Amino acid sequence: LRLVEVGEGRVVFAGTATEKFxxxxxxxxxxxxxxxxxxxxxxxxxxxSYRGRSFTSAELKINFVRPVTREGGEVRCExxxxxxxxxxxxxxxxxxxxDGKLYAHGTTTCIVIEEKSGRSxxxxx
Numbered sequence: 001l002r003l004v005e006v007g008e009g010r011v012v013f014a015g016t017a018t019e020k021f022x023x024x025x026x027x028x029x030x031x032x033x034x035x036x037x038x039x040x041x042x043x044x045x046x047x048x049s050y051r052g053r054s055f056t057s058a059e060l061k062i063n064f065v066r067p068v069t070r071e072g073g074e075v076r077c078e079x080x081x082x083x084x085x086x087x088x089x090x091x092x093x094x095x096x097x098x099d100g101k102l103y104a105h106g107t108t109t110c111i112v113i114e115e116k117s118g119r120s121x122x123x124x125x
Contacts, residue, residue, distance in 0.1 A: 001039055009081040011043045017068045017075070027067035033075075033095050033104040034062055040079030041091040041108040048084040055089065055110040062106035072097050087112050 005012040013036055017028035038060055045055065068075060079093040088111055095104040 012078045013040045014076045036077040037106045040077040040093045044079035044091045045089040055112045058111045059109040
């Protein structure tokens with residue numbers, strides 16, 4: 001996975017599902033799209049966070065639309081923050097091919113697990 005774009009509340013990651021990600025049916029294991037989504041969604045949330053604040057995923061919901069294969073080429077996942085609150089944050093994302101085909105979409109809810117004193121008022125992103 002590689003970072004393609006980043007801005008406040010939004011990131012884009014890209015990757016290609018080579019055979020090393022394949023399952024027994026000759027398509028990328030669902031974990032490939034899940035990794036793209038989890039990475040993009042949590043990184044999008046991180047762009048709205050503060051130094052000294054950490055969080056973890058409480059929930060990751062994924063809808064798989066079509067199988068990801070090497071032949072489909074590179075796929076990109078754009079993650080966008082829906083809500084960035086004091087105790088929770090949510091984000092949504094889509095895994096899309098360069099041809100515009102949707103492969104998966106999902107959401108995450110993250111919870112703040114630690115906020116160290118001396119919080120900066122300036123976002124990290």
